[in-house]
Amino acid sequence: MENIERINAINKRNLNEEFYLQSLIEEATRCNLLSDNDIEKIQFGCLELLAYKVKCYNGLDSDSIRVEFAENIMKSNLYTISLYLKSFLLPEYAVEALQNTTISDLYDLGKRHVQSKLNATKHLHLLVVKNKLNTENYTYNSTVIDGIKGFFKLYDPDYSAHDIHITADYPTCYPIKNLVGVEFIKKYLENIYYENQFCSYFSLDKIHNLLLGYHKEYCALVINIFEQVFTSAIGCILIGVSAKTLTVSSNQVDKLYIELSSKTDQQIIEIIHKANLLLQKELSIKSKTLQTYLDKCLPVISSNICNAIKINTLDKIFITRHNTEIDATFSFSFGVKMDNETYRNLIDNIMQCRFLSDKIDIIKNNIHSLSDFEDMLLDSELTKFEIMNILKLLNTVEIAALIKRHPYQPDTDALELKDNEIMLNSCLNNYVNLQTLFFQNQIAKILCCIDIE
Amino acid sequence: MGFTNSIIQKQAINEILKCNDLTEHYGLILTHSQAIELFETRSYALNANGRIEFGGGIIDKFIKIFCDSPYLYMQNYAGTLHELIEIFYFYKNETLDLISDDDLIKFMKSCFDGSCQGSLELLAARELSKMARNLRYGYAFDYNEDKLDVAKEEE
Numbered sequence: 283m284e285n286i287e288r289i290n291a292i293n294k295r296n297l298n299e300e301f302y303l304q305s306l307i308e309e310a311t312r313c314n315l316l317s318d319n320d321i322e323k324i325q326f327g328c329l330e331l332l333a334y335k336v337k338c339y340n341g342l343d344s345d346s347i348r349v350e351f352a353e354n355i356m357k358s359n360l361y362t363i364s365l366y367l368k369s370f371l372l373p374e375y376a377v378e379a380l381q382n383t384t385i386s387d388l389y390d391l392g393k394r395h396v397q398s399k400l401n402a403t404k405h406l407h408l409l410v411v412k413n414k415l416n417t418e419n420y421t422y423n424s425t426v427i428d429g430i431k432g433f434f435k436l437y438d439p440d441y442s443a444h445d446i447h448i449t450a451d452y453p454t455c456y457p458i459k460n461l462v463g464v465e466f467i468k469k470y471l472e473n474i475y476y477e478n479q480f481c482s483y484f485s486l487d488k489i490h491n492l493l494l495g496y497h498k499e500y501c502a503l504v505i506n507i508f509e510q511v512f513t514s515a516i517g518c519i520l521i522g523v524s525a526k527t528l529t530v531s532s533n534q535v536d537k538l539y540i541e542l543s544s545k546t547d548q549q550i551i552e553i554i555h556k557a558n559l560l561l562q563k564e565l566s567i568k569s570k571t572l573q574t575y576l577d578k579c580l581p582v583i584s585s586n587i588c589n590a591i592k593i594n595t596l597d598k599i600f601i602t603r604h605n606t607e608i609d610a611t612f613s614f615s616f617g618v619k620m621d622n623e624t625y626r627n628l629i630d631n632i633m634q635c636r637f638l639s640d641k642i643d644i645i646k647n648n649i650h651s652l653s654d655f656e657d658m659l660l661d662s663e664l665t666k667f668e669i670m671n672i673l674k675l676l677n678t679v680e681i682a683a684l685i686k687r688h689p690y691q692p693d694t695d696a697l698e699l700k701d702n703e704i705m706l707n708s709c710l711n712n713y714v715n716l717q718t719l720f721f722q723n724q725i726a727k728i729l730c731c732i733d734i735e
Numbered sequence: 736m737g738f739t740n741s742i743i744q745k746q747a748i749n750e751i752l753k754c755n756d757l758t759e760h761y762g763l764i765l766t767h768s769q770a771i772e773l774f775e776t777r778s779y780a781l782n783a784n785g786r787i788e789f790g791g792g793i794i795d796k797f798i799k800i801f802c803d804s805p806y807l808y809m810q811n812y813a814g815t816l817h818e819l820i821e822i823f824y825f826y827k828n829e830t831l832d833l834i835s836d837d838d839l840i841k842f843m844k845s846c847f848d849g850s851c852q853g854s855l856e857l858l859a860a861r862e863l864s865k866m867a868r869n870l871r872y873g874y875a876f877d878y879n880e881d882k883l884d885v886a887k888e889e890e
Contacts, residue, residue, distance in 0.1 A: 333789035343835030346781065346788035346827060 292373040299460035302364035327385025361444035366392035406471040413478045418501040425452035455509040476575035477508035488528045495601040517600035519557040530600040611731045617651025632662045669709040682728035754798040780824040806853025829867040
């Protein structure tokens with residue numbers, strides 16, 4: 283007697299969340315809960331409602347409307363009605379409402395639901411703004427703050443209640459399926475709220491370093507931050523270190539691979555499930571809703587780990603934290619320029635020289651800063667051959683500094699640069715290409731960390 | 736749904752035929768079969784221009800406004816109405832629905848009787864095209880650049 287369950291005519295699984303009304307009518311007809319007369323009445327009601335809404339849309343000025351606008355208004359009407367029908371505990375009650383209430387009344391009731399959901403979503407957005415993750419990830423910031431604001435500005439519950447008008451580019455770890463309109467945004471913000479809540483258990487620096495380990499340019503990537511943090515935290519639990527460190531070394535990843543590769547998928551899922559419980563205990567996560575969200579996301583993480591073990595890419599899942607100290611940049615100064623009069627005489631002398639060796643001598647004896655050297659390369663009307671030979675006077679760092687200031691961009695140079703600048707850029711590029719691979723790698727490394735003053 | 740369509744069609748045709756009471760003073764009368772053809776032309780034009788219409792439509796509005804035109808007589812009456820209906824829906828799209836039905840019909844009437852002198856080609860290709868362009872560019876629908884130039888030259 284403990285397991286008494288009501289036998290429902292309509293199977294909830296057959297109902298589509300996105301097109302609820304249409305799927306409800308389909309299912310109800312299949313189960314003989316709606317007669318042909320009922321369906322005709324519903325169709326009439328929908329057409330009457332559409333005619334009324336089109337009149338409102340046109341402002342009583344026009345009787346006709348483009349088909350695509352009419353379709354959009356129809357979709358909006360059906361979505362609004364669906365929102366009310368979804369509020370019933372059982373689909374059978376929703377079918378009864380369809381039979382006993384006119385479509386325009388159902389629409390009015392649905393509109394109240396849209397409005398209350400919109401208000402709830404606005405409140406949720408305020409909460410998300412408060413617990414927002416302080417990150418430089420562009421997609422996160424532009425979607426969670428500006429994108430959602432854009433939604434509130436553009437959302438039109440009267441004529442396109444089903445449309446969100448924005449793209450919500452930042453992905454959530456637990457994907458949202460079959461939801462549109464205000465329902466989608468509400469669910470999206472809920473997910474973001476839980477993800478932010480979870481990330482708030484870790485220090486921002488650790489999250490930043492972890493994401494740097496994922497990719498140096500993570501700020502420009504469309505990635506889910508929570509997924510990386512959650513995966514890394516699970517990894518920490520698996521290797522037996524504090525989750526708050528978010529640090530899994532490459533040696534530990536190798537050990538983990540050896541340990542997990544002998545297990546079946548089911549066993550790995552169980553191990554990860556246990557790690558999740560330990561993680562929640564370690565972080566003292568008391569919020570039931572957050573726990574539920576973590577449980578919902580766990581299959582995503584487990585599946586990633588199982589796949590990574592199969593193709594031996596566990597190091598791409600458990601990211602090795604980036605060490606910021608390695609990335610120290612250094613500043614390079616081009617030095618002080620000589621006075622104009624002396625510089626003018628120097629350039630005259632160089633230009634009057636017939637032989638390259640004489641020019642090199644003058645340069646060696648008179649130029650003492652890279653800024654003068656750079657000006658000389660541009661102003662003394664040297665040939666390509668001469669520039670290539672004069673560049674030999676510079677060391678690797680000086681060459682890198684010149685390249686940093688004169689990067690080789692064959693597509694844009696012709697439009698934006700002067701002829702002498704184009705020649706210098708091209709010579710620098712040729713000069714590096716003619717050097718050994720070791721020299722080229724050194725130049726590339728220096729270019730990454732040099733900062734020109 | 737077929738039942739509903741036939742009721743709507745009957746209602747619309749009756750409304751068209753009722754207009755005969757007004758138009759017979761101008762010597763213009765539509766037969767029952769002509770009224771049906773006009774209704775079919777409206778359906779065709781709506782379909783061809785990707786539009787949908789609720790209610791009786793604009794045929795009776797056209798009849799009431801155009802019946803006193805000096806360029807309409809019994810022989811070209813029905814044919815002109817067919818053309819006007821097609822032109823109307825085409826320019827509803829071209830004007831991006833920025834002009835109301837009544838304003839568009841009145842504008843068509845004033846051009847038809849005025850500068851076009853009863854020519855449907857001039858109405859569609861010159862006057863309405865210019866008007867649609869004005870609306871799309873944010874000018875008043877009767878804005879005329881040529882007139883402004885002449886006025887400037889006179890000054």
